[in-house]
Amino acid sequence: MSQHHQLYQHFPQNPQSLFAQHALLPQGWMKNVRLQWDQAGNLTAVTPDTIAVSGETQATWVVPGMSNLHSHAFQRAMAGMTEIAGDSKDSFWTWRDLMYRYALHITPGQIQAIAAQLYAECLRHGYTGVCEFHYLHRDPAGAFYARPEEMAARVIAAAHQTGIGITMLPVLYSYADFGAQPLRDDQRRFSTGVDDILRLVNALESQRDWQTEIGVAPHSLRAASIAQIQEVLRVLPDRRPVHIHIAEQVREVDACLAATGKRPVELLADSGMLDQRWCLVHATHMNKDEVRAVAASGAVAGICTTTEGNLGDGFFDLPDYIEAGGCIGIGSDSHVSQSPVEELRWLEYGQRLRLQARNVASHQQQRRVGDFLWQAALQGGAQASGRKVGQLSSGYRADMLVLDATHPNLTGLHCDELLNTWIFSGNDNLVRHVYVGGRQVIVDGRHIQQASIQSAYADCMRELRSL
Ligand code: NGQ
Ligand code: ZN
Numbered sequence: 001m002s003q004h005h006q007l008y009q010h011f012p013q014n015p016q017s018l019f020a021q022h023a024l025l026p027q028g029w030m031k032n033v034r035l036q037w038d039q040a041g042n043l044t045a046v047t048p049d050t051i052a053v054s055g056e057t058q059a060t061w062v063v064p065g066m067s068n069l070h071s072h073a074f075q076r077a078m079a080g081m082t083e084i085a086g087d088s089k090d091s092f093w094t095w096r097d098l099m100y101r102y103a104l105h106i107t108p109g110q111i112q113a114i115a116a117q118l119y120a121e122c123l124r125h126g127y128t129g130v131c132e133f134h135y136l137h138r139d140p141a142g143a144f145y146a147r148p149e150e151m152a153a154r155v156i157a158a159a160h161q162t163g164i165g166i167t168m169l170p171v172l173y174s175y176a177d178f179g180a181q182p183l184r185d186d187q188r189r190f191s192t193g194v195d196d197i198l199r200l201v202n203a204l205e206s207q208r209d210w211q212t213e214i215g216v217a218p219h220s221l222r223a224a225s226i227a228q229i230q231e232v233l234r235v236l237p238d239r240r241p242v243h244i245h246i247a248e249q250v251r252e253v254d255a256c257l258a259a260t261g262k263r264p265v266e267l268l269a270d271s272g273m274l275d276q277r278w279c280l281v282h283a284t285h286m287n288k289d290e291v292r293a294v295a296a297s298g299a300v301a302g303i304c305t306t307t308e309g310n311l312g313d314g315f316f317d318l319p320d321y322i323e324a325g326g327c328i329g330i331g332s333d334s335h336v337s338q339s340p341v342e343e344l345r346w347l348e349y350g351q352r353l354r355l356q357a358r359n360v361a362s363h364q365q366q367r368r369v370g371d372f373l374w375q376a377a378l379q380g381g382a383q384a385s386g387r388k389v390g391q392l393s394s395g396y397r398a399d400m401l402v403l404d405a406t407h408p409n410l411t412g413l414h415c416d417e418l419l420n421t422w423i424f425s426g427n428d429n430l431v432r433h434v435y436v437g438g439r440q441v442i443v444d445g446r447h448i449q450q451a452s453i454q455s456a457y458a459d460c461m462r463e464l465r466s467l
Helices: 073-079 092-103 107-127 150-162 185-190 193-206 226-235 252-259 266-272 287-298 305-311 319-323 342-357 371-383 414-422 450-465
Strands: 017-025 028-037 041-046 058-064 065-071 127-134 165-172 211-214 242-245 278-281 300-302 329-331 400-403 430-436 439-443
Touching: 017 400, 017 414, 028 092, 028 400, 028 414, 058 414, 065 300, 065 329, 065 371, 073 092, 073 107, 073 185, 073 450, 092 185, 107 127, 107 150, 107 430, 107 439, 107 450, 127 242, 127 371, 127 430, 150 165, 150 193, 150 211, 165 193, 165 226, 165 371, 193 211, 193 226, 252 266, 266 287, 287 319, 300 371, 305 414, 319 342, 329 342, 329 371, 342 414, 371 414
Parallel strands: 017 058, 065 127, 127 165, 165 211, 242 278, 278 300, 300 329
Antiparallel strands: 017 028, 028 041, 058 400, 400 430, 430 439
């Protein structure tokens, strides 16, 4: 991967070290830790039990920033706008029709403004990287832009503008349903075949740098066939992330069974492709065999609790999956929330409500639910991003959150209580400063370009609302 110094030219010069009274390292909480990084934003030394030098930037609580492993950035602009009951029973599918109507209008300039607003919000709440599951490829009439990668490039530009790390996943979207059903007219902007996706990946390759990775995403087994996916993977460079929506709705599982005789996770697992590159988003409807197969493959289950709740998908089988040793990560998907705290809290609360139990996300070696969730989602999110993130260790990105030690919830705490208190004790945003690749992009809870990002977003929303 090449360095990309240009990327940071508009950020102020920042110190290249931070001294933390308490830092969450891979081995657990450590005291008096100096974190140092190089010009490219990679940690070069993480030294516990040391002494601060005068003039050094200091913090009380430092934790690694979270990866947001699933995002459709443009959907941020419709958050809150689909919560009105229709004439017939509302469902995921009626929501999707509304989403498609909306998706038909978004211009390249608008997707950049929306993504910048979203990413600044994500950063403010503690996400330092995002995996963008990007399928809005073509223009509203259904033709490719002069630069076929135009829309994806705009989303990457928004990530660079805000400083968030990005894994761009151009989406393969060929069919409307199982059995290679032709796309609907309102899916025309998404339409791509294997050659289109390889062309998009190729066009985006030059954007790869320390902050940017390129992978692929077959949209779902509804929209892409196993044979197509195999073809893409034959050509895709090694170790690139591969994401898919896998089993989000019961109707989808039934349609898959009817068309292929197998359930979606079963079909994918039986294809022999599943491994650590994969992120299975919304692996909601799995039987016990499928749970074991996904866990054993080393793939990440991408759970998007607030969107899955919003769309009425169902509950992920967390206890069996943990028992089987599976990896999880979290994503904000349709962006009805931009907070990893809310995502993780509702992951646990959903399980408690479903099972009438407490402290579900835990195991023998980690009984603290907040610690279990944050650490598991850090690891799984990092794996799904294909980037060197998710832990404060030499060689990894200097992606760090400084929490608000002056907030009443965090004063006088023992470090063992920090994550549980942060995740389970209220809704104030306790993220105070955020560093991504060593650059501070959130200062006292505000993005360094918050005013200009918000005003561009407001202009974009005025355009969209007048439609
Ligand atoms: C999406 N969204 O791709 O935006 C999907 C719905 C579909 C979520 N699963 C569309 N949240 O699955 O076809
Ligand atoms: Zn999605």
